[in-house]
Amino acid sequence: MAWVNAIIQGVLTGGLYALFACGLSLMFGVMKVVNLAHGDLAVVAGYIAIGVITVTHVPVLWSFLIVVPVMALLGYVLQRTVIQSALDRSVLITLLVTFGLSVVIENGLLQFFTANSRAIGTGLPLVTGSFTLGSQIQIGYLLVVVFAVAVVVLLGLQYFLSASRYGRLIRAVADDREAAQLAGADYRHVFGIAAALAFGTVALAGIAYGMYSQLQPTTGTDTILLFAFAAVVIGGLGSLWGTLLGGVVLGVAQQIGAQINISDEVLAGYIVFLAVLVLRPQGLIYRRTQS
Amino acid sequence: MAARAGGRHHERADDAVTRPENGARPESGTPLLEVSGLVVHHGQLRALDGITLRVFPGEVYAIIGANGAGKSTLLRTIAGLHHPTKGSVRLDGQDVTRLRPERRARQGVVLVPEGRRLFGSLSVEENLQVGDSYARPGPWTIERVYQTFDWMRERRSQLTAQLSGGEQQTVAIGRALVANPRVLLLDELSLGLAPVVVQRIYGMLPQILATGLTVLLVEQDVSQALRVASHIHCLLEGRTTLESRPADVTAAQVEAAYFGLADAAPASRPGGESEP
């Protein structure tokens, strides 16, 4: 029974991982940018939420409404300025720039918030409570809600990409940037929108993580970035639902590993990651039509 | 296309077309597209060495020449994808030389690039919709494209990678048309297509011109260019070797201009520029 519990935990955690991962996947799929600061942005969002709540005393759930749009806007601006000028130079420079961004963010957070962990306390029964299935399976409400939110966000993203004008433009620019220019699209603006989406979703994920677990300045690279990366690679580059699949696989692997030996939780996840890289490097869901 | 007496070559639609016939190029009046003294480098290589040309409304202006002559470079520079080292590009009198390609497209200079370059993960209709995203007002809509190419309507949800080369080329042209360009730039339509298919596609030109567009095209096949053009311009190693109406030039002059083996005939545009 403990195994069933573990698997369910793992699946639900996969939702959180998918939320982390979809922004990373989007930025890579559209502009070929591996944003090494991706995880740190989640942490930043969490810290901003903490700050907003502390200062304004708004209900916790309102922090989403404030922080997510702010982060999205930050994403657009950062993309149009720093990241675009790095892209204009070379892919390698872009990697270095995002790495530098990551270092700056982490040290900035250390400076302002110290290395102590913070959490976003809510006291809401939603967050701390759980329900039981049968007699032995216990599932926290928060994780279920996060999973549901992840599915909703992915559905929303998919709808946006497939049915809206800007979603089409994002896909077109990802396929062939020059041809999109010839059709009148300013690809820098389109990149900005993709970045805004990426930053917005990762902010959402970061605040959720702050409620679920604890935030430290280094959590971004220690935990979030690597998990997001693993989820994207396992699921398959360029596939949104792949990130959910990848997240779930990662989560389940981790929980099974924890069952075997509590300290092997994270290791188990990375073993699966490695296995996918060796056996099927293109990921579980591989879209061949991506140019 | 030089009109011949008695030919079925007056490729007009039913409506009267204000297309200059038999070289009735206005001596005054603003050309719709004007390129002056264009010098373009690829790194250190000089791809174009002082190109000047004028395209007037309603014309089919064809650029011919051997590979490496600079034809595609010229078209891409006009579209804004390359920056010239020297020289200018003017659209209807306005200097667009510094405009980014997407701005130029929105102003009405739309390129159908070599190799089609459709969006592979998008369907036929989505490709057209992207072309429509920043369209100018005008007669061309997605609906009109479906009316013009009736096979497209049934296949509109298909991914473009599943279409044949000729079908892809038509979709690429449709994608450019829905933007309602003033000047339609066609880069090597015939590449990789069977002659029958090429003929069919060029056969659409009259319909396109009938809606008030002007066409500037690059064509590898010299004879094909001569069939459809109202004016031809031959490039060799980045320089102009011939510029004329098809009616005013002999096959031998075309060959000489193409290979550069003998002295080509000087440009035969009345009152126009002599060779740079």
Added chain:
Amino acid sequence: MTDPLLELDHVTKRFGRVVIAEDLSLTVGPAEVVGIVGPNGAGKTSLFGLISGDLAPGGGEIRFAGRAVTRLDAAARSRLGVGRTYQVPRPFGDMTVFENLLVAAQQGGGLRRRASYAAAVGALDRTGMSGQANVPAERLGLLQRKRLELARALATQPTLLLLDEVAGGLTDPEVAQLVGIVRDVNAEGIAVIWIEHVVRALTPVVSRLICLAGGRFVGDGPPAAVLAEPAVREVFLGTEVTAALAGGSLEAPPAVNGEGAVDGGPGGREAS
């Protein structure tokens, strides 16, 4: 009749649906200078790839100096004497001209120290680059880079030299200089096959011109004769102009396929 230096025997190569070489057979003698022309995408550079070993054929045999080389890789063929330039010169930027040539002589020519120095110096002399021997390659201008590319190929001690579009972008005097170098190289007994768009660079120096179109040889013979062949003219100039050159005129081109044939849809064989 001397033994041929290079033989292609029914060589075929495809990339997916695209046919690059279709049952090609070719013989080149030890001191010939052969020019190759043809439209882009016709497979000219790929032909060089098949000869130099950068590409493996799908079918057929390739023999060099009587020896079957079909299964040898590019490095091995280079040591046997197949030297090749590449369309886009990519020298080792941080190394000097001389050092670049040393690498070529040692790796491509298989020469040891003193012999490799001699080979490098020889290549410098033939291409007139002795004055730039100590210049870092990245500082060279376009013409010099092309010369370096040629020198690099010469430093590998070839008996067959493959030149890939070396005349592009050069002015008339520069083209004349290049032609002079090729003549001198050939006079030393090195066979040359030269792909070129700039046809007028070829005509003074090649004894034989081949037209490659759609993966097939369309013409093969003395340059003037080949360029006058209808099949070859048709490749470049199309049907009407070819017909007109043969004695018609450019009047009354045939009607395009009627009004209203606008579907551009399925039908017709895809050109390879």
